[in-house]
Amino acid sequence: MNHRERAREFLADREYAKWHDEALWFVRMKRDAAAKSVKEWEDLREAAEKIKEHTIEHLGFYLREFAKNASKKGIKVHFAKDAKEHNEIVYSILKKHRVTKVVKSKSMLTEECELNPFLESRGIEVTDTDLGERIVQLRGDRPSHIVLPAIHLKKEQIGKLFEEKLHIEKGNSDPLYLTNEARKDLRDKFLKAQGAITGVNFAVSETGGIVVCTNEGNADLGTSLAKVHIACMGIEKLIPKLKHLGVFTRLLARNATGQPITSYTTHFNSPSKDKEMHIVIVDNGRSEILKNKEHKKALFCIRCGACMNTCPIYRRSGGHSYSYVIPGPIGSVLANARDLKNNGDLAFASTLCGSCTNICPVKIDLHHQLFSYRKEYVQRGYMGFKKRLSYKTASFILRNPFFFLASMKGYKAFYPFLSKMNLWGEGRALPKPAKKSFREIYKEME
Amino acid sequence: MNIDSFIKTIGKESKPSLDIKIEIDFEIFEDKEKAFLHSLKNVAVEGVVVKKAKIEEKIKELSKDYKNIASIYPFSIRTLNSNDIKDPKELNNVDLSIVKGKFGVCENGAVWIEEEENIHRAIYSICKHLLILLDRDSLVSTMHEAYERIDPSLSYGIFISGPSKTADIEQSLVIGAHGAKFVTVFLIDE
Numbered sequence: 283m284n285h286r287e288r289a290r291e292f293l294a295d296r297e298y299a300k301w302h303d304e305a306l307w308f309v310r311m312k313r314d315a316a317a318k319s320v321k322e323w324e325d326l327r328e329a330a331e332k333i334k335e336h337t338i339e340h341l342g343f344y345l346r347e348f349a350k351n352a353s354k355k356g357i358k359v360h361f362a363k364d365a366k367e368h369n370e371i372v373y374s375i376l377k378k379h380r381v382t383k384v385v386k387s388k389s390m391l392t393e394e395c396e397l398n399p400f401l402e403s404r405g406i407e408v409t410d411t412d413l414g415e416r417i418v419q420l421r422g423d424r425p426s427h428i429v430l431p432a433i434h435l436k437k438e439q440i441g442k443l444f445e446e447k448l449h450i451e452k453g454n455s456d457p458l459y460l461t462n463e464a465r466k467d468l469r470d471k472f473l474k475a476q477g478a479i480t481g482v483n484f485a486v487s488e489t490g491g492i493v494v495c496t497n498e499g500n501a502d503l504g505t506s507l508a509k510v511h512i513a514c515m516g517i518e519k520l521i522p523k524l525k526h527l528g529v530f531t532r533l534l535a536r537n538a539t540g541q542p543i544t545s546y547t548t549h550f551n552s553p554s555k556d557k558e559m560h561i562v563i564v565d566n567g568r569s570e571i572l573k574n575k576e577h578k579k580a581l582f583c584i585r586c587g588a589c590m591n592t593c594p595i596y597r598r599s600g601g602h603s604y605s606y607v608i609p610g611p612i613g614s615v616l617a618n619a620r621d622l623k624n625n626g627d628l629a630f631a632s633t634l635c636g637s638c639t640n641i642c643p644v645k646i647d648l649h650h651q652l653f654s655y656r657k658e659y660v661q662r663g664y665m666g667f668k669k670r671l672s673y674k675t676a677s678f679i680l681r682n683p684f685f686f687l688a689s690m691k692g693y694k695a696f697y698p699f700l701s702k703m704n705l706w707g708e709g710r711a712l713p714k715p716a717k718k719s720f721r722e723i724y725k726e727m728e
Numbered sequence: 729m730n731i732d733s734f735i736k737t738i739g740k741e742s743k744p745s746l747d748i749k750i751e752i753d754f755e756i757f758e759d760k761e762k763a764f765l766h767s768l769k770n771v772a773v774e775g776v777v778v779k780k781a782k783i784e785e786k787i788k789e790l791s792k793d794y795k796n797i798a799s800i801y802p803f804s805i806r807t808l809n810s811n812d813i814k815d816p817k818e819l820n821n822v823d824l825s826i827v828k829g830k831f832g833v834c835e836n837g838a839v840w841i842e843e844e845e846n847i848h849r850a851i852y853s854i855c856k857h858l859l860i861l862l863d864r865d866s867l868v869s870t871m872h873e874a875y876e877r878i879d880p881s882l883s884y885g886i887f888i889s890g891p892s893k894t895a896d897i898e899q900s901l902v903i904g905a906h907g908a909k910f911v912t913v914f915l916i917d918e
Contacts, residue, residue, distance in 0.1 A: 305899055320835075322754050329750045336748045342741035349731055355883065361734035413905055414896035430896065437898045457900035465906060472906070473817050489880045499853040499892040499907025506850035507816055517738065522748065524880045528872035529750065531887070532835075539895070542767065542836030543871075546853070546907070547887040554884065555847050569738045 284627040289599035298436075303597040305433060310591040312540025313641070320532065329529045331645040334582035337520055338572060344487040344520050345563070351490025355552040358560045365395035368564045372397060372479065372512055373404060375560055379510050381406065381477035385468075387494070387501035388412040389481025390428055390585060391514050391564060393607050397479075408479075409471045411500040413464055420447045426601025428608055429538050429587035434600050468500075478504035482515035483584070484530060485561070488523045491551030492561065495534060495544040502546055510558045513550065517568050518581040530584060533643040538586040571619045576654055580615045582644040589638035589648055595631050604628060611638035611648040618655040626664050629655035690719060752872065757834045760867040761915070767837030768913060771890035772903055775837075777864060778914040787826065790859065790912060794823035798855065800846050801826065816850040825855035825908075829862040831877060832913070833887070835870045839913060840878065842885035852886060853907035860888065864915040 293299050317323050337344055349359045362368035368391075376384065384401065386392065386408055398408045398419075410419045414431035417440055418424060425431030432440070441455030450463045480501045484493040492513050494501045505511040521530065535541040553559035572578050590596045590610030601609035605625060606617035614628035622629075629652050638648040659665060665673075679685045693700065694715040701712045718726075735741060757763040761777075768775035778786050787805055791797055798808040798819060803826060810819060819825075827846075829839040839860050841852065852858065868874050878885065892907030903909060 308899060320755070322752050325752045329752055332750065333748055336744065338740070340740055340742060340744045342735045342738045343743055345735055345738065346731070346741070359731075361729045361731055363729045363734065363737070367729060411906065412896070413894045417896065430899075432896050433899075437900075440897055457897040458902050460897055461894060461902040461905060465904065468906060469820075473820060486880075489882070491882075497893050497895075498905035500905070502853040502886070503850065503906050506848065506853065522744075524878060525872070525875045526748075526750075528870070528875040529752075531871045542771070543833075543838050543887065543889045545771070545888065545890045545893055547838065547889075549882065549885045551885075552883040554849050563734075565734065565737065572738065572740070 285599070285603050285605070285631040286627065288603035289595075289631075292600045292603055293598065299598055301436070302434065302600060306591045306597045309430070309539060310588070310641075313537055313588055313591065314540075316536035316540040316542065320536070326529055326533055327643055327645055330533055330584075330643055331582065333521055333526050333529060334644050337522055338518065338578060338581055341517060341520065341572065344522055345517060348485055348487040348490055348520060349563075351488065352561060353490070355490050356559070357490065357552060358558065360560060360562045362562055362564045362566070364566045365564075368395045368514065368562055368566065369397050369400040371562050372514070373401060373406075375510065375512055376401070376406060376477050379476060379558070381510065383407045383409070383471070383475045384477040384479055385409050385411050385471055385475040385500075385504040385508065386479040387481065387496060387504055388415055388431075389479065389514055390608060391481060391516055392479065393425065394566065395514075395564070397514075409468070409475070411468055411471070411504060412496070412498060413461060416464060416468065417443065420444075424602070424607075426609065427587060427590055428585050434602065472503050472507055475504065475508050477510045477512065478508040479512045479514065480505060482513050482519050482561075483534070484521055484527060485515055485519045486522075486524050486527065487520055489551050491549055492519075493527060494548050494550065495531075495546065496548075497541075497545045499546050502548055505550070506554070509556075510560070511550070511553065512560045512562060514562045514564065516564050516566070518583070534584055534586055537588045537641070537643045567620055571616075574619065577615070577619050577651060579646050580612065580619060580651065582646050583612050584644060586643055588641045588643070592637045592641045594633055594635065594637070599631070604631065611652065612646065615646075615648060615651045615655070618652075622655060622659055622662065623664050626655070626659040629659055687721075690715075754870045754872050755835070757869045760834050760869065761864065763834035763869075764832050764837065764867050764915075767834060769837075771837045772893070773837060773890050773911045773913055775913045775915060777917055779917050783861070783914065783916065786914065787859065790857075791824045794857070796822045797824045797826070798822045798851060799826035800843070801828070810851050811845070811847045813848070816848040816854070819848060819850050819854045822851070822855040824857045824859060825851045826859045826861065827851065829860045829866075829913070831866040831868055831874065832862050832915075833869075833871060833874050834867055836889055838871075838874075838887040838889035840874060840885060840887055842878070842882055844883070849884060852888065853892070855908055857910040857912070858888070858891075858908040860911065860913045862913055862915055864917045
């Protein structure tokens with residue numbers, strides 16, 4: 283199934299689709315209010331873009347600096363060229379420490395590498411501790427949003443799920459009650475885990491440390507109780523200096539959820555006493571994107587998720603309609619960078635309205651990127667025969683004055699018939715032909 | 729994979745000749761305390777100005793229903809010096825944890841905590857109620873000023889802005905996801 287078909291399934295329940303759309307729009311409005319409260323907001327975006335641009339142009343240099351500084355602080359740094367290597371490194375660390383239970387805080391990278399099934403098949407229990415991710419994990423589902431993993435679920439569905447898995451009282455779907463029940467269940471997991479895995483929001487080359495932002499405090503609780511902490515990051519998480527965090531911590535939470543900052547912004551710059559800390563730095567295709575002049579900007583992303591909240595297609599098709607682990611505009615771009623042939627449908631999952639570009643805190647030109655993938659998709663000959671034929675025909679007609687005029691006349695004459703057939707698409711009305719064409723009016727004026 | 733072959737695939741190894749120029753004319757709050765207290769309220773933190781001589785008394789008031797009070801500082805009311813225990817999991821029943829902040833940030837109500845002497849990082853998130861003591865005159869306007877005050881050689885530090893929270897179920901804000909359910913900041917007046 284392609285994006286269009288999955289979107290159609292999503293839209294089958296109109297009321298649900300409307301609810302989903304409105305839930306995300308609400309987040310977008312909160313973001314707007316937060317952004318407007320900072321008068322230097324646009325300067326911050328510009329600074330963030332500059333920092334990211336500078337960093338990826340010297341990425342090799344900053345990576346080496348980072349690894350050197352982290353090692354000095356007693357952190358063990360590992361490098362993984364792909365998902366397989368990443369998973370093996372994580373497993374080997376856990377095995378060395380005889381870890382059988384792991385708590386994990388949010389990390390899209392470990393989703394990308396499919397770490398959970400890898401560890402589970404080797405006998406390690408992995409518990410996602412972010413509430414949204416925990417819900418999705420208990421359902422055997424996958425996150426539909428990178429910041430709000432369970433945004434596609436209604437509280438009644440979550441209540442039912444908890445009844446079944448956590449044996450809570452029946453028929454109660456109050457968010458406060460459900461959160462408390464999850465807290466109890468997860469507190470037990472925190473206390474029993476010997477290992478903690480986290481993602482990374484920012485890695486600072488100057489200090490050799492990482493920064494993890496959460497609202498729930500799950501990364502803090504997990505890492506401070508377990509004896510070994512493994513932080514997994516893609517190479518694009520680097521920034522040069524500590525002071526640059528001033529820019530990013532002001533942008534991230536405001537743009538993601540409209541909060542002034544996340545509840546916990548933790549700087550892990552060394553392991554705590556008698557414990558171990560590891561950082562696994564992953565390439566997994568990123569160095570290829572880095573070499574692509576037109577698309578390397580996609581590596582600026584700080585994963586705020588705002589392009590999803592604002593996207594008219596995402597809001598009306600849901601995160602699961604995207605075939606890639608990261609949905610929405612940035613997900614489509616990353617998916618296309620990886621495998622255009624199989625993810626090309628995602629380049630078309632956009633109205634090209636540009637809202638994603640306008641909201642992006644690091645100024646990634648998202649809709650331009652999608653447009654350029656569309657071109658590439660056609661040029662490489664991935665476009666299906668029917669579509670290719672109709673574009674070829676249209677191009678021929680539009681370039682030829684005789685056929686152009688003839689087709690206009692034909693459109694007018696056959697409009698009642700065409701509007702019923704509507705080849706252009708469902709849910710769209712064909713524009714009514716004007717009584718007089720521009721050419722005719724122009725001639726009369728002369 | 730070893731670092732050299734990893735970085736070789738990435739390239740871009742040249743040392744930057746220029747530093748990144750960032751010019752941001754950021755906001756400075758005139759009445760810092762007012763702005764900070766306002767931000768605390770927004771992130772569901774109770775902020776109170778407390779005279780230095782009254783700290784113990786105020787803590788007693790705050791903790792009248794609590795049994796386990798942990799701190800690395802020798803307050804008469806504490807029941808546990810958290811640095812004395814071996815396994816941080818023993819902190820699971822702590823009701824109140826008393827820590828010291830270095831400075832507060834007016835724009836978002838975040839407090840920077842960096843306690844070199846503290847062994848167990850869990851004390852910031854495992855307790856039911858977190859009390860942060862902060863000098864009244866240690867407020868900065870924005871995160872830019874905040875990071876100027878942090879030494880890049882730090883081992884561990886955390887900005888805490890409010891109790892643990894989540895809105896993962898239908899966007900309803902719930903306070904107390906995993907970490908502290910309540911956060912109080914005492915602004916200490918010398």
